[in-house]
Amino acid sequence: MPTTPPPHPATRAREPGAATARQPALAERVRGLGVALGLDAVGFARAEARPEASFLETWLARGYAGEMAWIGRRAAERMDPRRVLPGARTVIAAALRYPGHERPPAPGPARVSGYAAGEDYHEVLLDRLRAVASALGPLAGEPVRSRVYVDTGPVQERVWARLAGLGWVGKNTCLIDPARGSLLFLGVVLTDLVLPPDEPMSDHCGSCRACLDACPTDAFAEPYVLDATRCLSYTTIELREAIPEELREAQGDWIYGCDICQDVCPWNDRAVRHPEADPLALRERLAPRAPWAQASLSFVLELDLESWRRHTRRSAMRRAGYRGLLRNALVAAGNGGDRSLVPQIERHAEGDDPLLAEHARWALAQLERT
Ligand code: SF4
Ligand code: SF4
Numbered sequence: 001m002p003t004t005p006p007p008h009p010a011t012r013a014r015e016p017g018a019a020t021a022r023q024p025a026l027a028e029r030v031r032g033l034g035v036a037l038g039l040d041a042v043g044f045a046r047a048e049a050r051p052e053a054s055f056l057e058t059w060l061a062r063g064y065a066g067e068m069a070w071i072g073r074r075a076a077e078r079m080d081p082r083r084v085l086p087g088a089r090t091v092i093a094a095a096l097r098y099p100g101h102e103r104p105p106a107p108g109p110a111r112v113s114g115y116a117a118g119e120d121y122h123e124v125l126l127d128r129l130r131a132v133a134s135a136l137g138p139l140a141g142e143p144v145r146s147r148v149y150v151d152t153g154p155v156q157e158r159v160w161a162r163l164a165g166l167g168w169v170g171k172n173t174c175l176i177d178p179a180r181g182s183l184l185f186l187g188v189v190l191t192d193l194v195l196p197p198d199e200p201m202s203d204h205c206g207s208c209r210a211c212l213d214a215c216p217t218d219a220f221a222e223p224y225v226l227d228a229t230r231c232l233s234y235t236t237i238e239l240r241e242a243i244p245e246e247l248r249e250a251q252g253d254w255i256y257g258c259d260i261c262q263d264v265c266p267w268n269d270r271a272v273r274h275p276e277a278d279p280l281a282l283r284e285r286l287a288p289r290a291p292w293a294q295a296s297l298s299f300v301l302e303l304d305l306e307s308w309r310r311h312t313r314r315s316a317m318r319r320a321g322y323r324g325l326l327r328n329a330l331v332a333a334g335n336g337g338d339r340s341l342v343p344q345i346e347r348h349a350e351g352d353d354p355l356l357a358e359h360a361r362w363a364l365a366q367l368e369r370t
Helices: 009-021 024-036 051-061 069-073 075-079 121-140 157-163 210-214 245-251 266-273 282-286 297-301 305-311 316-336 339-349 354-369
Strands: 041-046 090-097 146-149 184-191 220-222 254-256
Touching (some): 024 090, 024 121, 041 157, 051 069, 051 075, 069 075, 121 146, 121 184, 245 354, 254 316, 297 316, 316 339, 316 354
């Protein structure tokens, strides 16, 4: 457990001004600004070391992060936002719902997780949060320091979103807002401005275990604990090497990520039945778009590096890399039973890349059996 860092000199210097900042009216103006900028929910939590955040240490020690060694490298910062922004007093957490694919999900030939099939959420959400951050000083009437993160730094956005009252963390390890479900992009503004914290929300999963039972790879070590090394969102995106053979059939037709444990969550059904307005067309930008909304495996297997670059411009799908996406598509092709893909798979089997060649041979052997 990291020790608590000493207060930053800037914090002590700002204490008198901070008294003004504690007024709830200021918090409501900040929240109102976030909503006016298109954010669906904005909440506040005290910036401090929290026992919830230290769960990360146990998770890393159990090896559940796999090759994501970068998570462990800045673990101390992830557990205390004051190590990220010295003098931080408040975490402003924000959520923006994304539309995802229409439900119930139609199995397709090359399925892409709904969060990644539209415009890159980092850009959309970072823009909004930067605007909130730059308004804090003028709203408070004093200089304010802040930093903004959307999966872009050593901050556990989900932990802070829960503490800020935006939802609870479900057994599927996603933040669930009872009104909006779990298809949420989360981001935070760390600031030395003092704002009154919101109440964390209690857990409403109850006896449900739909997500745990539906996971095709048994990736949940226990409720609320994900072994990322078995999760398709890790094997198809973060993993750079071969996909473990015992997980390939379970991958089905997914070529980037997986939505199953969210698709089966009853809180998402409820949210889909009550769509919200989209006055700034943010959800329109985040909605699945061509070619990834309905890509065919043949299309993906035919991509060259240039066309991959073009089709993943301003898309979160860049993260898997060109080679990673082809590797995933070869596994999906092996699972799909479509023998018309054999000539394309054979080209990869005879190619120069040993990783792709091995996955292509696996796919051919699978098709041989069907
Ligand atoms: Fe399992 Fe898919 Fe959820 Fe990962 S994303 S835990 S593979 S259901
Ligand atoms: Fe919780 Fe059920 Fe949703 Fe899983 S599917 S997160 S158990 S409500």
